[in-house]
Amino acid sequence: MNSLKHLLDALNLEDTEVMMYGHDKAKISLEVLNREDKGKVILMTAINPTPFGEGKTTMNIGLSMALNALEYSAxxxxxxxxxxxxxxxxxxxTxxxxxxxxxxxxxxxxxxxDMHAITACHNLLTALLENHIYHGNELGIDPDRILWNxxxxxxxxxxxxxxxAGHKSSFDITAASEIMAILCxxxxxxxxxxxxxxILVAYTVDGKEVSAKDLNAVGSMMLVLKDAIKPNLVSTLEATPAIxxxxxxxxxxxxCNSIIATKMAAKLSDYVVTEAGFGADLGAEKFFDIKCRLGEINPSATVIVATVRALKYNGGVGVKEIANENLEALKLGSQNLVQHVENxxxxxxxxxxxxxxxxxxxxxxxxxxxxxxxILGVDVIPCEVFAKGGQGAIELAHxxxxxxxxxxxLEYLYQDTTIEAAIKTVATEIYRADNVVYSDEAKEQLKELEARFPEGLPVCIAKTQYSFSDDAKKLNAPRDFEVTVRQLKLAAxxxxxxxxxxxxxxxxGLPKVPNANHLDYDGQVIGM
Known part of the structure; x- marks a missing residue:
């Protein structure tokens, strides 16, 4: 049986500062944020993902275990x-x-x-919005201009x-909810x-904005998130801490994970190894330009994870031949890594x-x-954390x-500029697009947003993770392309x-044969 007691002692966490979930999971009180900063933040990112998985989370955990093995707290x-x-x-x-x-x-x-709380919080706001319309619509909400799904x-x-209820709506996955972004x-x-x-939920028939505050929803939403706002403490296989x-x-x-969790980890350790999703063109850019900007975080290092097989795949090797040595394909596909490092x-x-x-x-x-x-001007270090745990990343840790x-x-990619200019900067500097084009709908939305926010806002670009471009089939480091902004949404x-x-x-959507088909439980978890 794994117990967190040794971690609570190592992190100097008092019983009153944690809320146990069984013996191997715990919530950490926000009171810990009152401690002094001591930790340096390290970002773990990666090249563009492929069907094989690059092991960014595995490498993150391996590096933190290696740092602990060297007797640093991480x-x-x-x-x-x-x-x-x-x-x-x-x-x-995991x-x-x-x-x-x-x-x-x-x-x-x-x-x-936490995921259920965020889902419930989002849908509670939806229910309160629909309920307001049902009971007379005092605010004069236009059902055709409801933004909150x-x-x-x-x-x-x-x-x-x-x-x-007579109007169009939709579902997003919880990870895309603005509640998720707000919590983080x-x-x-x-x-x-x-x-x-x-939160902007709708417009009235007169074109006025309707917020969550206008619906008197905020108190109940805070209540739903009362525990979800607290970071979760667990252990690695080497009995080192993870939040x-x-x-x-x-x-x-x-x-990105939450600002609160990253800052809390920096209160409790010498080194914080955090991560940002998918390739560096998506997660890392948003980590720097959104999370670090809003959280006033100054990271000390960036680790880019790459694999031989992913780079060969970017070089044109098919799935069935990926295990065969192919230096020519590796050289060609390495342009993906080169662009990420340059970025x-x-x-x-x-x-x-x-x-x-x-x-x-x-x-x-x-x-x-x-x-x-x-060529890259940075160290390239092989690691074997999957096979060796923390010992497989000792050189990297040093x-x-x-x-x-x-x-x-840290220098942000864009600063004090318009929304359109920020999008163009990311598209041309990170993706290497030649141009950004807008749909007619996006043009109208951009006009409205820039009128409201002439000083600009950070931009969160949603696109395929498989390519620097907005076309999943354009692998490696494509050139001579443009990206199309289909729609703009304000996450106020x-x-x-x-x-x-x-x-x-x-x-x-689910694939033809989803992972769900291979999972089961008969007293033991099967297939996970």
Whole structure:
């Protein structure tokens, strides 16, 4: 039986500062935020994802365990998994091999109930909105201009468009909910309340904005989130601490764990290894330009995870041949890694590349990637955390400590600029698009948003995770393309504008053979 008692002692957490969920999970009181800062923040990001999985979470956990093995205090600060991918295609999000957080099944499923609380909070606001209209509509809400929909933590494409009470609506997955973004971007309870109050839910027939505050919904929403706002403490397989909190996706949301969890981890340890979803073009850009901006976080290092097989896939190798040595494809596909490194350097935070090594990787392939160090201007370090746990990332841990001691100051990609200019900057500087085009609908939305926010807002771009472009089939490091903004949505509570590119959907569908078909329980968890 794994117990958290040793972690509570190691982190100097009093009994009054934690709320236990059984013996192996706990909520941490927000009172811990009153302690002094001492930890340095390390971002774990990656190249664009492929069907094989790059092991970013596994590497995150492995690095934090390695730092602890070197007798530094370190915490993995991760997002909570969504049940959408767990039962869909991707599977769970607790690491793998000897680099995992536990209890795995609990974390991948209901955990401490945060996802359910966020779902309930979002849908409570929807219910209060619909109820206001039903009972006379005193505010004069226009049913055709309702912006607030519904959410569910399950992939279900049939819910993308529905009709309720005589008007159109839809479901997003919970990870894309603005409530999720708000919980993850709030700095404290007061900030949470203010952000919930500012949620824009609809317009009146006279064109006036209707907020959650106007519906007198904020108090009840705060109550639903009273425990969900507290980060969750669990253990790794090597009995080192991990804090999991929040779970926005990076392709359709901002893709980072909560500001509160990251700051709390920095109060409790010397090093905080956090992460941002999918590739660095999505999660890392939003980590720097949204999370760090709103949370006033200055990270000390960026680790980019890559794998031989993912780079060969970007170089044109098919799934069935991926285990075969292919240096030419590796060289071609490495342009994906090169672009990610170049992009991350633009934020002025020191960068190191971690190669997540697999049994099928040959010595020649690993040697080629190590040789890129001179071209990239950063260290390229092979790691074996899946097979060896923390011991598989000792060299990486030494390098991270070294670069964390190098003074650096984060520079945002854009600052004090219009929404349109911010979108163009991300598209041209990170994706390397030639141009940004807007649908007619997006043009009208942009006009309204820029009139209201002439000083600009951070932008949260939603697009495919598989490519730098908005076309999932354009792998590696494409050039000579433009991206299309299909729609713009104001997330007034979160404090950013969502730009939907290409055909990205905020409610995923299940694959033909979903992971759910292989899971079971007969007293023991099967297939997870």
């Amino acid at each position: 915490i993995s600060a991760l997002r909570e998994p969504s049940m959408g991918p767990v039962f869909g295609m991707k599977g769970g999000a 690491g793998g091999g000897k680099a995992q957080v536990i209890p795995k099944a609990d974390i991948d499923l209901h955990f401490t109930g 519904r959410v569910l933590d399950v992939n279900d494409r049939s819910l993308r468009r529905i009709e309720v 971007l709030a700095n404290d309870l007061e900030d949470l309340r203010n952000r919930l109050s500012n 999991l909190h929040g779970g926005p996706f990076a392709n359709i949301a901002h893709g 991350m350097k633009k934020f002025k935070v020191p960068v190191v590349v971690a190669i997540n090594r697999f049994d099928t990787d040959t010595d020649a392939e690993i040697a080629y990637l190590e040789s890129l160090s001179e 390098k991270v400590v070294e670069i964390c001691n190098t003074p650096s100051k 509570g979160a404090g950013f504008v969502v730009a939907l590119l290409g055909n990205v959907m905020r409610m995923p």
